[in-house]
Amino acid sequence: MRAILLAAGVVLGAAGHGVAQDTQTATGTGAVLRVLDKINGEVQDITLVNGTAGAVWRMQVELGECRYPAGNPAGDGIAFVTLRQQGQADSLFRGWMFASAPALNALDHPRYDVWVIRCTTS
Template sequence: MIRFAVLVILAITTSASAQEAVTDTNGATLRALDKLSGKVTDMQLSNGEHQALGRIDVELDDCRYPEDDPAGDAYAFVTIRETGKPDPIFRGWMVASAPALNAMDHPRYDVWVMRCRTS
């Protein structure tokens, strides 16, 4: 399932970049949901920055948006680790307009990209 989702994301990213130019940004807004408490948290992250949220650590590696439509979509490469586990529980591209396309699979937390920073 994960390999399929990664292939789909790569196909979308590749076809998007072939059809429209994208702009790299220096940060993004990510939203996280703690399914146990129902608490929603918005995180403002710069590229390379990470933020702890409960038992997970969210790191933003890159965020891009269509050059001619900054509000149109956001593509963020995110790495998420769980406390005490060496391997990431998620590492890949998230697409704001299709959050379920490459969603993090975790029993307690959901994380998705909202938008790239445009200024």
């Protein structure tokens, strides 16, 4: 996994959530994530501010932080996300998701898919 992150131009640091730290990235104010219900084919976008959570259907989505290439806010977003089934304490997923490579580090759930669309900057 470290090699993949290095290939993406990100170096893992020790701060925060194992937060991606590098002078080549900037921190956004939040992120737009997309949730797919694979049973009924519905898609819903959720916009979260860093450090907040929201609910889509039965999925609790928590955003730790979203980072993007410095100088290119529309570039590849990288978000630290925690996903839980509503009413459950244990997380289904906790880690970094890449907008340009949603399958790289994906939620493995029979009903829902969640992926990063982009970081927000204001």
